[in-house]
Amino acid sequence: MTGNDSIAQRAQKVLTPNYRQSVAIVRGEGVRVWDADGKEYLDFLGGVAVNALGHCHPALVRALEEQARTVWHVSNHYFIPRQVELAEALLEATPWARRAFFCNSGGEANEAMLKLARKYHSDLGHPERNEIVACDDSFHGRTLFTVTVGGQEKYRHGFEPVVPGVRHVPYGDVAALEAALTPTTAAFIVEPILGESGVVPAPEGYLQAARELTRRKGVLLLLDEVQTGIGRTGRMWAHEWAGVTPDLMSSAKALAGGFPIGALLATEEVGTHLTPGSHGSTFGGNPLACAVALAVLKELRGGVLARSREVSAHLLAGLERLVAGGRVERIRGRGMLLGVVLKGVAAAEVMKAARARGLLVNAIGESVLRLAPPLTLTPAEADLAVERLGAAIAAAPAKG
Ligand SMILES: *Cc1c(COP(=O)(O)O)cnc(C)c1O
Numbered sequence: 072m073t074g075n076d077s078i079a080q081r082a083q084k085v086l087t088p089n090y091r092q093s094v095a096i097v098r099g100e101g102v103r104v105w106d107a108d109g110k111e112y113l114d115f116l117g118g119v120a121v122n123a124l125g126h127c128h129p130a131l132v133r134a135l136e137e138q139a140r141t142v143w144h145v146s147n148h149y150f151i152p153r154q155v156e157l158a159e160a161l162l163e164a165t166p167w168a169r170r171a172f173f174c175n176s177g178g179e180a181n182e183a184m185l186k187l188a189r190k191y192h193s194d195l196g197h198p199e200r201n202e203i204v205a206c207d208d209s210f211h212g213r214t215l216f217t218v219t220v221g222g223q224e225k226y227r228h229g230f231e232p233v234v235p236g237v238r239h240v241p242y243g244d245v246a247a248l249e250a251a252l253t254p255t256t257a258a259f260i261v262e263p264i265l266g267e268s269g270v271v272p273a274p275e276g277y278l279q280a281a282r283e284l285t286r287r288k289g290v291l292l293l294l295d296e297v298q299t300g301i302g303r304t305g306r307m308w309a310h311e312w313a314g315v316t317p318d319l320m321s322s323a324k325a326l327a328g329g330f331p332i333g334a335l336l337a338t339e340e341v342g343t344h345l346t347p348g349s350h351g352s353t354f355g356g357n358p359l360a361c362a363v364a365l366a367v368l369k370e371l372r373g374g375v376l377a378r379s380r381e382v383s384a385h386l387l388a389g390l391e392r393l394v395a396g397g398r399v400e401r402i403r404g405r406g407m408l409l410g411v412v413l414k415g416v417a418a419a420e421v422m423k424a425a426r427a428r429g430l431l432v433n434a435i436g437e438s439v440l441r442l443a444p445p446l447t448l449t450p451a452e453a454d455l456a457v458e459r460l461g462a463a464i465a466a467a468p469a470k471g
Contacts, residue, residue, distance in 0.1 A: 074108045093426060099126025102445050102452050104431070112426070113456050116433045117443045120266065120298050120408060123325035123367065124375070125445035130366050131328050138362035146353060153361035160368045161336060164307050167316035170342025172335040173356025177297035177323035178212025180333035181260070183350055184319045185216055187337070188258035188291050191344045204251045204259045204290075206242040210267035211260065211295055220260060223268070243274040249284055258291040258319075259284075263309035266298035269439035270403055270410025278313040291318040291341065297333075298408070301325035302371050302446050305380040305406030312405070328367045332360035371446075379446035382453055383407055386444075389457035398464050400438075407448065411440040411460070416467045424463035430456055 078095040095107040102125050104114045114126070124131060138153070145151060158171035174180055185203060192200035205211070207222040218226045219233040222242075227233055240247040242265060252259065259281060265271040285292040294317040299309035303325060306312060310320075318341050323333035333355075337345075354360075383406050390411060393399045400412040411432075413421060418434035425432050425440075433441040444456070 075106055078107055101125040101127075102448055110429070112429050112431045113444075113452060113459065114431050115442045115444045115456055116431050117445055118329055119324065119433070120303055120443035121324045122329050123301055123303065123407075123446050124328050124370055125447050126329075128328065128370070128447075130370055131330075131363055134362045134366035135330065135359065138359050142358050144354070144357045144359070147351060147355065151356060151358055151361065153358045153365065154356040157356070157361040157364050157368075160365060161322075161334060164368065164371075165320075165336055167338060168320070168336035168342075169339040170337045170345075172337070172342075172345055172350070173361070174333040174335070174352045175331045175354050175360075176212070176333045177295075177321060178214045178217050178333075179352065179355075180297065180321035180323050180335050181211045181217045181220070181295060182214050183335045183345075184293050184295075184321050185220060185258070185260070186350060187319060187335070187341065187345055188293060190349065191291065191341050192257050194344050194346075199255050200257045200289075202236045202238065202253070202256045204248070204256055205237060205239055206261055206265075207239050208242055208265055208268040208271070209260075209262055209295075210265070211262075212297075242271070243277050245277065245280045245284075248281060252284055252288045252290050254289075256288070256290045258293050260293040260295060262295045263299045263313065264304070264404060264408060266408065266441070267435070269412075269435045270408060270441055272403060272405060273313075278310060278315050282315040282317075285318075293317060294320045296320050297323045301367065302376050302379060303406055303408050303443070304404075305376060305383060307371065307376070309405070326367065327360050327364040330360050330363040332356070332364055375446050379407055379448070382448050382450055383409075385450045386442075386448070386453040386457070389453060390442075390460075393457070393461050393464060396461065396465060398467075404442075407442075407444055407446055409442045410435070411442065413438045413440065413464070415470055416464065417470050420467040421460075421463050424467045425460055428459045428463050430459040430463065432460070 075094045096104045098105045189201050205220045209222040211217040211221045216234045219237045222239050240251045300322045320336045326332050390402045398416050400414045403410045422434040
């Protein structure tokens with residue numbers, strides 16, 4: 072009783088039923104994973120844009136094993152040398168940032184970021200500046216504050232009352248943003264690319280306009296780079312493409328390549344307002360997580376980003392060729408975060424057909440597939456994935 076079906080049966084009896092799960096993954100290596108029945112897949116979901124260096128990367132395994140033999144966890148009652156090293160490495164890769172806070176997930180990083188935005192204005196004698204402006208269709212996590220700030224009603228439904236002082240504007244609409252920023256606005260939070268809503272890049276000029284407007288109106292600019300950071304778009308952070316810098320930024324997902332960790336990066340001006348006792352985390356920035364994250368950053372400094380941009384261009388060219396088949400409208404996104412926009416065929420059906428052909432992708436809504444392969448993908452692996460995806464798209468039943 073160890074195959075996919077038996078694990079599914081047992082899971083359905085003992086786990087809360089909040090996920091829609093398919094097969095049971097038991098092993099991974101690079102871009103490949105194997106399920107409980109021994110079937111091999113190319114993993115183009117990558118643990119939801121987490122496994123930036125693929126599965127079981129030797130340098131990450133080594134870092135984890137070494138740290139596991141040294142010390143696992145001590146809490147933030149003590150200095151943690153690995154955490155200091157990680158903060159130094161992250162800040163070096165992020166020139167505008169001067170302070171780092173560590174937690175365990177993207178939702179927690181955003182929770183800290185939103186709390187700090189309010190506290191900053193409150194400390195400055197403006198507690199009335201507490202409103203958070205966020206975007207329709209955005210995703211910022213599953214805590215009560217972050218589902219309130221996220222622009223998707225379905226994630227708030229049934230959990231009301233939600234956190235007060237949050238309003239939403241259409242993503243990419245500069246005029247709506249300008250109108251929403253008032254003397255009671257604390258911060259505007261935005262993703263450089265809407266990840267969970269179907270890989271929708273910010274329109275040209277939007278982040279620059281948001282920076283200009285927030286600066287002019289005394290509002291903090293918060294970037295959620297939980298999904299887009301750590302090289303996912305071909306640069307360390309997606310905001311580098313736009314040439315803007317925020318006041319606060321969240322990171323998580325790929326930061327330790329699959330080991331849970333989250334981080335909040337801040338300017339000196341704002342970051343110092345997370346004063347002693349004001350916020351904290353038991354596990355946040357523990358030695359194991361920091362050791363693995365340090366290994367990830369070291370790999371990224373070694374040419375992974377440049378290579379990922381080349382392979383992304385190769386992958387994109389292959390995906391563009393699928394447009395000729397008539398069931399792909401277009402490809403969007405950047406680097407190793409791509410959305411395949413389908414027409415005439417349901418994304419869920421293509422996801423299933425791809426899985427049967429040994430390719431794991433993620434259906435978002437009715438018509439988008441998200442691809443988030445490792446940054447270490449090779450051109451040959453990209454070609455194989457495009458071939459399997461093309462076959463899956465052709466084989467899926469037409470939309471009724
Ligand atoms: C995944 C994600 C989060 C939430 O991260 P968790 O680790 O699941 O809490 C927040 N924001 C964005 C943009 C994400 O993609």
